[in-house]
Amino acid sequence: MRDRSRLLKDAEPGTRGPVLHWMRREFRVESNPGLLLARELAEENGVGLGVVVCLPEAHELPSLRQLRFLLDGLRPLQARLRALNIPFFLRVGDPAAQVADLARSARISALTTDFDPLRPAGRHLRTLLETVNAPVWESDGRNTVPCWLVSDKKEYMARTIRPKIHRLLPEFMASLPALRAAPAPWPAQAGTAPAGEADWSAAEAHAAKAYPAAPVDWVTSAEQTGEPQGGQRLDAFVRGGLRGYAENRNDPVKDASSRLSPWLHFGFLSALDAALAAAKSSAPQEDKDAFLEELIVRRELADNFCLHEPRYDALDACAAWAQATLDKHRGDKRSYVYDFNTLEKGETHQPLWNAAQRQLVDEGFLHGYMRMYWAKKILEWSPTPEEALDAVVRLNDCWSLDGMDSNGYAGAAWSVCGVHDRGWAERPVFGSIRYMNSNGARRKFDAAEYVRRYAGVEQARAFASRK
Ligand code: FAD
Numbered sequence: 001m002r003d004r005s006r007l008l009k010d011a012e013p014g015t016r017g018p019v020l021h022w023m024r025r026e027f028r029v030e031s032n033p034g035l036l037l038a039r040e041l042a043e044e045n046g047v048g049l050g051v052v053v054c055l056p057e058a059h060e061l062p063s064l065r066q067l068r069f070l071l072d073g074l075r076p077l078q079a080r081l082r083a084l085n086i087p088f089f090l091r092v093g094d095p096a097a098q099v100a101d102l103a104r105s106a107r108i109s110a111l112t113t114d115f116d117p118l119r120p121a122g123r124h125l126r127t128l129l130e131t132v133n134a135p136v137w138e139s140d141g142r143n144t145v146p147c148w149l150v151s152d153k154k155e156y157m158a159r160t161i162r163p164k165i166h167r168l169l170p171e172f173m174a175s176l177p178a179l180r181a182a183p184a185p186w187p188a189q190a191g192t193a194p195a196g197e198a199d200w201s202a203a204e205a206h207a208a209k210a211y212p213a214a215p216v217d218w219v220t221s222a223e224q225t226g227e228p229q230g231g232q233r234l235d236a237f238v239r240g241g242l243r244g245y246a247e248n249r250n251d252p253v254k255d256a257s258s259r260l261s262p263w264l265h266f267g268f269l270s271a272l273d274a275a276l277a278a279a280k281s282s283a284p285q286e287d288k289d290a291f292l293e294e295l296i297v298r299r300e301l302a303d304n305f306c307l308h309e310p311r312y313d314a315l316d317a318c319a320a321w322a323q324a325t326l327d328k329h330r331g332d333k334r335s336y337v338y339d340f341n342t343l344e345k346g347e348t349h350q351p352l353w354n355a356a357q358r359q360l361v362d363e364g365f366l367h368g369y370m371r372m373y374w375a376k377k378i379l380e381w382s383p384t385p386e387e388a389l390d391a392v393v394r395l396n397d398c399w400s401l402d403g404m405d406s407n408g409y410a411g412a413a414w415s416v417c418g419v420h421d422r423g424w425a426e427r428p429v430f431g432s433i434r435y436m437n438s439n440g441a442r443r444k445f446d447a448a449e450y451v452r453r454y455a456g457v458e459q460a461r462a463f464a465s466r467k
Pocket of ligand 1: 249295296
């Protein structure tokens with residue numbers, strides 16, 4: 001697994017203790033390069049292997065619906081690890097301190113972890129690197145081609161990163177071996193006792209501190225989340241939904257995209273496995289190509305953006321042309337201005353936008369086309385582009401099951417400040433940032449039906465009467 005990993009710290013541990021894998025982005029047993037690397041290192045040294053997950057402090061926690069989705073998925077994960085003699089530690093609090101504490105008490109000989117370019121993850125890792133006295137590795141289990149190999153700079157757009165990814169794809173589009181049982185037991189005294197018994201009640205109590213976005217009903221029970229469900233949903237999509245994807249995916253009423261993003265976001269599903277399954281399927285080539293473009297190129301472009309742009313959720317992240325055009329139109333009169341609460345409640349003058357916000361709140365999911373439209377309108381109705389970007393990121397991070405993801409930060413930056421896009425015809429407020437309106441939506445799909453589905457008959461009538 002060293003081809004998908006890099007050594008972040010080389011240290012002589014001075015012990016022959018176990019290997020610890022800190023799982024923080026890829027919550028799965030299969031096709032997990034970080035876990036496979038940990039198993040390899042344990043085998044080389046004839047030592048045990050354990051996994052730790054840490055829920056961060058309240059201000060960094062995902063929202064309640066996201067946490068519910070995560071915690072319910074961690075229970076089957078613990079059971080699968082236990083069957084492989086790999087103890088599972090569930091901690092709560094400052095991740096760097098918690099993992100360092102476990103590493104110290106277990107006298108580990110190596111630490112492995114998931115690659116994650118987002119700021120909180122980077123902060124925790126930097127602190128941990130200073131305190132842990134053992135070699136530390138990170139593995140990219142999110143991207144098909146490891147993010148740091150694709151490019152060493154912030155890419156302009158899909159067109160510039162695509163050839164770089166495609167050049168390396170033949171080397172990395174290969175399935176990973178199954179995880180085998182730990183080569184040795186976890187030492188009796190190492191870590192919290194008894195090893196591998198996660199303290200679920202502490203985690204549940206901690207979850208109560210999260211932003212209170214209620215869990216959503218299409219994924220409320222433990223049977224609907226986690227790695228097993230990720231695999232089943234992928235199978236169902238590849239067998240039934242992939243055919244026709246190229247033509248139908250942009251229609252929010254047909255709802256023909258995979259809806260795999262929550263499972264991909266938590267790493268319950270490996271994007272590599274999804275790509276291999278799609279590539280092998282009997283669906284028409286144009287459907288496979290369209291899906292792989294989103295799953296590989298667009299998704300890896302988002303991680304490239306966050307890796308090379310530390311201010312990925314601020315206006316500074318956008319290109320000079322975009323900053324200049326937004327500045328030029330800063331003083332333009334807005335026809336409507338809404339504050340965060342009005343947006344969150346979905347109470348604007350516009351039924352189509354309200355329907356999108358309701359879908360987001362009710363389902364924890366928003367169709368890809370509607371995400372773009374929804375974010376563009378927030379730019380149109382906010383006092384400043386900074387407030388618009390902030391509202392898009394906050395609403396998406398709190399309400400979307402797949403929120404707090406580099407895809408979300410890149411999507412927000414694309415919509416509000418032209419990241420990965422080019423300039424368009426100049427107009428008020430937007431300047432030359434690409435504009436979208438409800439007439440475009442009406443032309444593309446049955447927008448009145450979308451409004452009826454998510455905002456009700458009254459709003460659909462109001463929408464129809466405003467042609
Ligand atoms: P499918 O069309 O089935 O695509 C398969 C997978 O490819 C997706 O699950 C996703 O992992 C990836 N993908 C698809 N489109 C994109 C894209 N444009 N950029 C990057 N990856 C993509 N995606 C998230 O995962 N989390 C978010 O929080 C998020 N927020 C967004 C906010 C805005 C304002 C915008 C414009 C886009 C956002 N996206 C986000 C990207 C995209 O809209 C979703 O990934 C996609 O709609 C998820 O639906 P799906 O799984 O049915 O996608």
